[in-house]
Amino acid sequence: MNAAPADQIRLLDVQALDVRLQQLAHRRSALPEHAEIDSLTKDLTQLRDLLVAAGTEESDCAREQTKAEQDVDQVRRRAARDQQRLDSGAITSPKDLENLQREIASLAKRQGDLEDVVLEVMERRESAQERVGELTERVSSVEAKIADATARRDAAFGEIDEEAGSVTKERSVVAGSVPADLLKLYDKLREQQGGIGAARLFQRRCEGCRLELNITELNEVRAAAADTVLRCENCRRILVRTSESGL
Structure with a gap:
């Protein structure tokens, strides 16, 4: 799957809003x-x-x-x-x-x-x-x-x-700007992975599973086109590259 880097970045915004909704739900029940x-x-x-x-x-x-x-x-x-x-x-x-x-x-x-x-x-x-x-x-x-x-x-x-x-409304607006196929994959993975469907690659580490990519995985990430939607080899979440990925 391919998606513009900006769209992948917005997916992290959606993820952050979903995490906030989870936190609010937990706070409500606790x-x-x-x-x-x-x-x-x-x-x-x-x-x-x-x-x-x-x-x-x-x-x-x-x-x-x-x-x-x-x-x-x-x-x-x-x-x-x-x-x-x-x-x-x-x-x-x-x-x-x-x-x-x-x-x-x-x-x-x-x-x-x-x-x-x-x-x-x-x-x-x-x-x-x-x-x-x-x-x-x-x-x-x-x-x-x-x-x-x-x-x-x-x-x-x-x-x-x-x-x-308020967060739900904001989530709806941000999610509306993400390509439908990318959002569908994200929602599926989020349901399977305990609420986290997309994670940032930060300093060569997946923030979803907290594991650092090995050299082979890093080389594959470096070689991938900017619009390629990557998946973490360990947790299979969508792996989003940013300027802080350490590549």
Whole structure:
């Protein structure tokens, strides 16, 4: 393939712009906010799970407390009815009186036991409520940190994308001045060679693979016509000659 030396030089300009676009893409993907947001999001997920568990515990305690209070109220009402019967004097049989008194005493003990249960459940519910409050505050704090990190990331995105857009436009203009067949070869090699399709020959060294040309390769380069598109024998990238090639 042949191309004017000036066109080959412009190919280096295209390469430089492509490298800049690669750098911007890497910078975009490597922003520290990404790791920060990921870490905070994991923390938030765990905290939300704990909050759900604490909320469930509080709800269970609330139902348990309601049931225990209802049991206490039921025993209290039954004891009150028995006491009314005892106080009314309607029961005259000594045996019936003894049984009624025994039931009242049993109900009193049962009421005391159930009230202890209510107190125990209330303590567990209060602890669960405190846990819900604590976790709610922690969730809000982490959400605020995520919002802040996201805002910083998006601001960085805006700056990077703006510069990438400018570089892309410039690349389009410069690439438009390069012969189509040369540009096609360059793009193919760039895809195969990790983003570098053309390299300058500088002081007898290919700047693509960083290897110095041997004497045979140098003689071949010296003998080639100025418009010949050369390829590095080592990395096969397009090798562009300049006044600093050391030939």
